[in-house]
Amino acid sequence: MFSERTLYIVATPIGNRDDLSARAIDVLQHVDRIYAEDTRHSLPLLRHHGIETRTWTLHEHNEESRIAMVIEHLNAGSSAALITDAGTPLISDPGFRLVRACHAAGVRVSPVPGACAVTAALSVSGLPTDRFQFVGFPPAKSNARQTWFRPLAQLPHTLVIYESPHRIIESLTDLASVFGPERPMTLARELTKRFETLLYGTVEEILEAVQADANQQRGEFVLIVGGVATLSDTDGDALPSVDLDKTLSVLLQHLPVKTVARCAAELYGVTKKTAYDRALELQRR
Numbered sequence: 001m002f003s004e005r006t007l008y009i010v011a012t013p014i015g016n017r018d019d020l021s022a023r024a025i026d027v028l029q030h031v032d033r034i035y036a037e038d039t040r041h042s043l044p045l046l047r048h049h050g051i052e053t054r055t056w057t058l059h060e061h062n063e064e065s066r067i068a069m070v071i072e073h074l075n076a077g078s079s080a081a082l083i084t085d086a087g088t089p090l091i092s093d094p095g096f097r098l099v100r101a102c103h104a105a106g107v108r109v110s111p112v113p114g115a116c117a118v119t120a121a122l123s124v125s126g127l128p129t130d131r132f133q134f135v136g137f138p139p140a141k142s143n144a145r146q147t148w149f150r151p152l153a154q155l156p157h158t159l160v161i162y163e164s165p166h167r168i169i170e171s172l173t174d175l176a177s178v179f180g181p182e183r184p185m186t187l188a189r190e191l192t193k194r195f196e197t198l199l200y201g202t203v204e205e206i207l208e209a210v211q212a213d214a215n216q217q218r219g220e221f222v223l224i225v226g227g228v229a230t231l232s233d234t235d236g237d238a239l240p241s242v243d244l245d246k247t248l249s250v251l252l253q254h255l256p257v258k259t260v261a262r263c264a265a266e267l268y269g270v271t272k273k274t275a276y277d278r279a280l281e282l283q284r285r
């Protein structure tokens with residue numbers, strides 16, 4: 001399983017240090033070098049698992065300048081692993097430029113999968129997971145954040161957003177104003193850690209709960225927001241958002257109901273039958 005001249009992209013825990021897989025430990029023990037986002041942060045985890053491999057830093061600010069060195073080392077027949085402070089490298093973390101350069105240089109890149117806050121939060125969110133979009137961290141300023149949220153609020157599928165404790169209240173406030181207070185969401189805080197908390201409800205309910213309790217404003221957060229289709233149901237193909245109704249009503253004035261249903265299904269990601277039944281309902285009114 002273990003190969004030389006390979007860069008392993010190794011997922012590390014997002015909180016609970018025992019969430020490092022047996023294969024991750026094996027690879028980290030056997031590679032020639034480990035590139036870590038912050039070596040001081042990762043050393044306690046590595047030592048806890050008996051990993052003595054030498055570490056080198058590779059972070060946002062030195063990634064570009066490290067690339068030539070890493071590739072030269074790998075081309076000489078060595079192996080290396082890339083880890084970050086938590087979870088899967090490249091997911092809102094450094095590594096993209098290095099992986100792209102390895103591909104260009106013909107160096108093998110191989111994943112050692114494991115923890116990731118996106119999938120951990122989705123798996124317990126209770127929101128549809130058949131289709132979702134990960135959008136990373138929102139902009140820091142409220143105006144930019146609202147502009148960034150606006151097109152996302154129209155999407156039919158689940159959204160996964162990262163947020164820091166400094167901006168959790170502001171982001172939830174902007175979510176309520178752009179997505180509407182009734183939009184279903186889940187707030188996943190401190191996953192796999194001592195104070196792990198999951199809050200399920202509408203954006204407004206969760207904003208109120210977080211505002212009311214300073215402890216809920218601490219730690220690391222993933223916000224999972226239901227798509228427009230979840231506004232009136234939670235089975236992932238539910239009826240109807242205000243926008244869907246509006247689109248159907250306008251189209252019905254110009255097109256046969258079957259065509260309307262086909263267009264709406266394509267636009268909103270609902271089934272043709274769902275759109276057709278809703279169009280008939282609107283026509284009857």
Ligand code: SAM
Pocket residue numbers: 014015084086087088089090091092093115116117118161162163164188189190191192193220221222
């Ligand atoms: N690469 C990581 C991953 O695979 O999830 C993400 C790194 S990103 C710099 C850090 C963000 O991930 C945090 O601000 C938070 O939004 C989310 N996160 C990481 N660990 C988490 C945890 N235990 N609980 C909730 N969110 C977490």
